[in-house]
Amino acid sequence: MIKFFRNIRKNLLSKGKTANYLKYAIGEIVLVMIGILLALQVNNWNEVRKDNIRKNLLLKSLKVEFSLNLNQLDSVLYFDNLVVKSTYRFLHLDENEWVANNTDSLRVLLQSTSWLWTFDAQNGALRSGISSGDIHLIKNDSLINLLFSWQDVVADAKENEDRSINLRLDSYEVLDRFIRSVDYRSVEHVKLGKSKFYSDYQALINDPLFEDYIQKRYSFTLDAVNELKLVKKQNIKILELIDQEINHNKE
Numbered sequence: 001m002i003k004f005f006r007n008i009r010k011n012l013l014s015k016g017k018t019a020n021y022l023k024y025a026i027g028e029i030v031l032v033m034i035g036i037l038l039a040l041q042v043n044n045w046n047e048v049r050k051d052n053i054r055k056n057l058l059l060k061s062l063k064v065e066f067s068l069n070l071n072q073l074d075s076v077l078y079f080d081n082l083v084v085k086s087t088y089r090f091l092h093l094d095e096n097e098w099v100a101n102n103t104d105s106l107r108v109l110l111q112s113t114s115w116l117w118t119f120d121a122q123n124g125a126l127r128s129g130i131s132s133g134d135i136h137l138i139k140n141d142s143l144i145n146l147l148f149s150w151q152d153v154v155a156d157a158k159e160n161e162d163r164s165i166n167l168r169l170d171s172y173e174v175l176d177r178f179i180r181s182v183d184y185r186s187v188e189h190v191k192l193g194k195s196k197f198y199s200d201y202q203a204l205i206n207d208p209l210f211e212d213y214i215q216k217r218y219s220f221t222l223d224a225v226n227e228l229k230l231v232k233k234q235n236i237k238i239l240e241l242i243d244q245e246i247n248h249n250k251e
Contacts, residue, residue: 182194
């Protein structure tokens, strides 16, 4: 092909057709430029196609990840709310109600104050998207802002969770003075059976340190629940925006 055009140029010059040669040269330059522009356009289309593939893979991975997070949040909130309700119940039982409650019901109530569930967010896809830079392929600014603030929101909730958990772990010194651990743990693990030793629930409920513990456990866990509700709200919004992006890409 190159030899063919070269022969045309030589033929025009040899015949002294300078004007025609100039027109031909300009036309050849235009053709070359068009060829270059087409090649660039094809390359751009190819890059856009590759970017869309990477973006869709990231969006699908994020959807799976945040769906798992939402399920986990529901479980954690369920058990944390049990702790809030049971500690509130302890705080509002008067002396007569304490005496009227039998040991079994107190065991169940005490076990309900003892749940230790934590939210451990799945962040693999999110971290991968940030480190690779693929997250910037997402053009939805609202989604980007929520994704970048996600780990900070989770960290804030984690602080309240840790405070409540540490309090629960420190409570053994108070509880073990009066209650055999196996007594209330057998509510969750029936096969453990009842302790061979005496648990004095009446002495426990009359201990001011136990009341202090229950009050703090209620407050700290309630704080954790409120923070986790904010995390859940953001998780739901992220999933909604991810679905919008995925559906938009299909159009």
